[in-house]
Amino acid sequence: MVDEESSGNSEEIVLRIRETLIAGSQIFLDYDGTLVPIVINPENCYADERLRSILMKISAKYDLFIVSGRQVDELRKFISLDINLIGMHGAVAYIHGKEMPLVRDxxxxxxxxxxxxxxxxxxxxxxxxxxxxxxxxxxxxxxxxxxxxxxxxxxxxxxxxxxxxxxxxxxxxxxxxIPGVNKGDAIRKFRNDLPCLIAGDEKTDESAFVKCSECITIHVGSGETVAEFRVMDVAALRNILDQIA
Ligand SMILES: [Mg+2]
Known part of the structure; x- marks a missing residue:
């Protein structure tokens, strides 16, 4: 668990990720509040050019997944990149152009x-x-x-x-x-044996931090977390992603 004091600065986090992740490692990122700021009008949450360019670089090197409470169709519309998506808090995935349910029934x-x-x-x-x-x-x-x-x-x-x-x-x-829907179990279904990074800002992301404690975990923003690291906002996380891409 981290507090404000021991959360480490961005340089430490970048170093830790560079030392740990290898080509093909998985990166699971939440969307709202993690990659884009929380907005008043959530129907209009398009990824800007800088974010799209960071995600493109990341996905060229790592196995990237966006894991969100949103529907996959919405994420496809907002991000408009050919990347893996896990939607509805882990109920459905969109992998290689195909939608698949992750929970029974x-x-x-x-x-x-x-x-x-x-x-x-x-x-x-x-x-x-x-x-x-x-x-x-x-x-x-x-x-x-x-x-x-x-x-x-x-x-x-x-x-x-x-x-x-x-x-x-x-x-x-x-x-x-729907019983059994959570981000942690959804991520576990896709985990390979390589080192991994998970970042998110909400309570739902905490389940992933707990269930995937072998991964490097980053909490975005204030509030209690079990994550290994904390960054203060979306901009700080984007800078880290930019440097490891
Ligand atoms: Mg979020």
């Missing part, structure tokens, strides 16, 4: 999710917001008066039971998730 769960979305629960419970997150459905109860949350909460728990999806309870949110 993925398309069947998507079908069940579509039916849940079609129930339009937000029209039955005032203030409830429902979001299709591709690998799950997020129910936001922030605008539901606290004394009226039991109804929708019980209904969502019932749906979890009926669909066989995992139920996560947050502070003002409930989330139904």
């Amino acid at each position: 993925f398309y069947s769960y998507r079908e069940r999710m579509r039916k849940v979305i079609d129930m339009h629960l937000e029209t039955q419970y005032d203030g409830l917001r429902v979001y299709d997150k591709s690998s799950g459905i997020l129910f936001h109860l922030g605008l539901v008066p606290p004394d009226r949350r039991d109804g929708p909460s019980a209904r969502i728990a019932e749906i979890a039971y009926e669909t066989g999806m995992e139920l996560y309870r947050g502070k003002s949110v409930l989330e139904l998730k």
Whole structure:
């Protein structure tokens, strides 16, 4: 685990990567908050020319994967390079031009999710917001008066039971998730025996850091992490990638 003091500067990180990775080594990079800054309008998150040029250089030398919560079609549109993609937090991959599910019964769960979305629960419970997150459905109860949350909460728990999806309870949110979807397991499915680098900025990336602890791991930004290194922002990570390419 790193803290601000012991996180090491960029030079140390570059040195460590250069000493460890070899040609053909794998590099798994998150997208939002890691390669591009978090933006207000996430539908418009295109890779700029500098990023595309860094990714092209990286993929000429290493086996590069972008691992994101986004759908692979979105990533293909934003990055527009012939590289390996793992989307929806590890539910689906796009490798050599072919989409492949990484979890059992993925398309069947998507079908069940579509039916849940079609129930339009937000029209039955005032203030409830429902979001299709591709690998799950997020129910936001922030605008539901606290004394009226039991109804929708019980209904969502019932749906979890009926669909066989995992139920996560947050502070003002409930989330139904396709069982077994996480970045760590997805990366493990592709890992070879060579040294490897993983970088990301979110809680979902922490699962990858834990499950792939043999890899060099970099956390982008503030917040707690189990990663070996920390960089403060997207620009710092890009500079490191530029130097190892
Ligand atoms: Mg991210």
